[in-house]
Amino acid sequence: xxxxxxxxxxxxxxxxxxxxxxxxxxxxxxxxxxxxxxxxxxxxxxxxxxxxxxxxxxxxxxxxxxxxxxxxxxxxxxxxxxxxxxxxxxxxxxxxxxxxxxxxxxxxxxxxxxxxxxxxxxxxxxxxxxxxxxxxxxxxxxxxxxxxxxxxxxxxxxxxxxxxxxxxxxxxxx
Numbered sequence: 001x002x003x004x005x006x007x008x009x010x011x012x013x014x015x016x017x018x019x020x021x022x023x024x025x026x027x028x029x030x031x032x033x034x035x036x037x038x039x040x041x042x043x044x045x046x047x048x049x050x051x052x053x054x055x056x057x058x059x060x061x062x063x064x065x066x067x068x069x070x071x072x073x074x075x076x077x078x079x080x081x082x083x084x085x086x087x088x089x090x091x092x093x094x095x096x097x098x099x100x101x102x103x104x105x106x107x108x109x110x111x112x113x114x115x116x117x118x119x120x121x122x123x124x125x126x127x128x129x130x131x132x133x134x135x136x137x138x139x140x141x142x143x144x145x146x147x148x149x150x151x152x153x154x155x156x157x158x159x160x161x162x163x164x165x166x167x168x169x170x171x172x173x174x
Contacts (some may be wrong), residue, residue, distance in 0.1 A: 003030055003043050006121045009157045010047055013117070014054035021046065043118075044074045051114055059114045069108040073115030081122040090126060097123075098141040105147070112151055120148040124158055132164045 004023055007030055011018035022031045030046040033039050040049050051059050061067035084090045097119075101107075107115045127135065127145055135142045146163050148154065 004028060005157075006118070007043070007046060007050065009121070009154075010117065011050055012157060013154050014050055014056055016050055016053045018050065021050075043078065044071070047074075047114060047118065059112065059117070061113060062109065062111075066109050066113070070113050070115045073107050073113075074118055077115075077118050077122045081119065094123075094126070094138055094141060098138045101140040101144045104144075106144070112148065116144075116148050117154065120145060120154075121158075124161070127161045128159060135161075135163055 007021060008018060011021070020033055023029065024031050024041070029041055030043055031039050031041045032046045032049050034049055040046055048060060051057060061070050080093055084093060106112060107119065123141075123145060127142075142163055145161065149158070149161060
């Protein structure tokens with residue numbers, strides 16, 4: 001069900017028709033027929049196909065190297081973020097992402113990509129359960145998250161996550 005909502009949010013953001021998007025079997029595997037008549041299946045493949053149909057193809061990367069890194073981050077989302085089974089796993093992933101984003105505005109390159117969008121979708125529930133203090137401890141990840149959620153037309157279908165504008169726990173060792 002989560003993937004279904006994410007793909008519909010993506011289609012809305014991309015301003016593309018998603019009426020041909022189907023969800024197969026009891027596992028609701030996303031599938032989409034491409035322009036050549038082939039059916040692509042899975043979250044990553046269908047999201048990339050929707051993006052190719054849009055005017056926002058730059059979300060797939062500006063060159064082959066960016067495209068490879070975007071694919072890597074899409075897989076990271078599916079294999080790591082979506083597979084968290086406990087709080088310890090989640091905290092480890094959040095800290096890892098925070099460190100990675102310490103000197104970056106986006107996951108790949110200097111612009112929003114499909115990787116940013118899907119990681120944002122994947123982290124939304126975790127962020128909605130965090131306190132201001134917890135978000136403050138993940139300063140770089142929180143900056144990135146807030147930047148992505150404030151992308152025009154992207155976060156319109158999800159609840160907005162609020163962040164404290166100034167440090168409220170400065171000097172505390174909580």
